[in-house]
Amino acid sequence: MDDFSGKTAVITGAASGIGLELAKQFGAAGMNLVLADVERPALDRAVTELSEAGYPVLAREIDVREHDQIIDLDRAARDRFGNIHVLCNNAGVGAGGPVADPDNLEAWRWTIDINLWGVIYGCKVFLPAMIEHGEQCHIVNTASMAGLASAPMMGPYNISKYGVVALSETLSKEMQMMQTAVGVSVLCPAFVATGIATSDRNMPDDVRATLPERPAASGMQTQIEAMVAGGISTEVVGQHVLDAVRNDRFWILTHDEAKAGVITRADDIVNGVNPSMRAGFA
Numbered sequence: 001m002d003d004f005s006g007k008t009a010v011i012t013g014a015a016s017g018i019g020l021e022l023a024k025q026f027g028a029a030g031m032n033l034v035l036a037d038v039e040r041p042a043l044d045r046a047v048t049e050l051s052e053a054g055y056p057v058l059a060r061e062i063d064v065r066e067h068d069q070i071i072d073l074d075r076a077a078r079d080r081f082g083n084i085h086v087l088c089n090n091a092g093v094g095a096g097g098p099v100a101d102p103d104n105l106e107a108w109r110w111t112i113d114i115n116l117w118g119v120i121y122g123c124k125v126f127l128p129a130m131i132e133h134g135e136q137c138h139i140v141n142t143a144s145m146a147g148l149a150s151a152p153m154m155g156p157y158n159i160s161k162y163g164v165v166a167l168s169e170t171l172s173k174e175m176q177m178m179q180t181a182v183g184v185s186v187l188c189p190a191f192v193a194t195g196i197a198t199s200d201r202n203m204p205d206d207v208r209a210t211l212p213e214r215p216a217a218s219g220m221q222t223q224i225e226a227m228v229a230g231g232i233s234t235e236v237v238g239q240h241v242l243d244a245v246r247n248d249r250f251w252i253l254t255h256d257e258a259k260a261g262v263i264t265r266a267d268d269i270v271n272g273v274n275p276s277m278r279a280g281f282a
């Protein structure tokens with residue numbers, strides 16, 4: 001898809017981080033923007049910034065865990081701008097905890113519902129009309145290097161991101177089989193400097209209430225925040241994504257140094273070697 005001008009992009013998780021950057025870059029390329037996010041104040045700030053930059057913007061406060069809200073988003077987007085050409089299923093949260101911990105079940109469910117079911121709903125709701133209108137269009141699903149190699153202590157995140165990779169590969173093959181004009185990409189970054197380390201700012205109270213008290217600054221949390229803060233810029237990630245959409249490139253791997261973990265994992269699989277720390281992503 002090489003002509004963005006006057007076309008429409010829908011972006012979930014658009015209020016901050018990678019999603020906001022995608023909105024800025026698609027806006028600068030001449031697209032109408034549909035921004036969806038669960039965090040109202042950040043969404044309002046994003047609307048102000050993007051509108052002041054002169055981009056046509058529609059915003060909806062939605063929770064991607066809710067199928068009905070994504071159906072409403074699709075309807076509102078098409079009512080306002082007509083056909084949808086780019087869909088970025090990007091909303092996500094970072095949450096983890098050991099597999100052996102029996103008390104973090106609701107945090108696991110919350111993570112998988114957003115990171116995986118949110119992307120499944122996005123594809124299922126938006127795709128029929130995107131296929132039907134027949135114009136060049138593209139779906140970008142945000143996974144992670146955690147969808148290609150599993151680090152410990154990140155169970156629900158890894159599971160959700162492997163799911164997004166599998167969904168995207170399946171979708172890409174189906175779009176080829178059906179000879180549609182829908183391109184597909186999967187975005188797999190390692191660390192990017194965003195708000196992901198404080199994802200629990202959006203955790204609903206009923207989920208939080210099920211979790212044991214955590215010390216304000218646990219060692220693990222401090223470590224994650226430092227790794228995220230030291231990550232690459234969202235601007236670089238956005239450039240990778242626009243380039244992939246323009247050139248119909250499926251894999252968007254933004255960190256060359258993280259590819260070794262994927263190669264090690266593939267080697268381990270075919271050679272029957274048990275999982276080891278060497279096959280992590282960072």
Ligand SMILES: NC(=O)c1ccc[n+]([C@@H]2O[C@H](COP(=O)([O-])OP(=O)(O)OC[C@H]3O[C@@H](n4cnc5c(N)ncnc54)[C@H](O)[C@@H]3O)[C@@H](O)[C@H]2O)c1
Pocket residue numbers: 012013014015016017018019036037038039042062063064065090091092093094114115142143144145188189190191192193194195196197199202228231
């Ligand atoms: N930052 C990284 O290091 C990194 C690495 C790999 C993948 N990712 C992925 O990138 C995507 C974007 O995250 P980010 O790093 O920009 O973090 P971020 O926290 O800055 O942005 C995530 C956005 O998603 C929104 N969101 C959260 N839950 C939602 C819900 N239920 N419904 C709708 N919106 C919701 C948040 O409000 C926020 O605006 C995520 O899918 C994340 O897993 C991030």
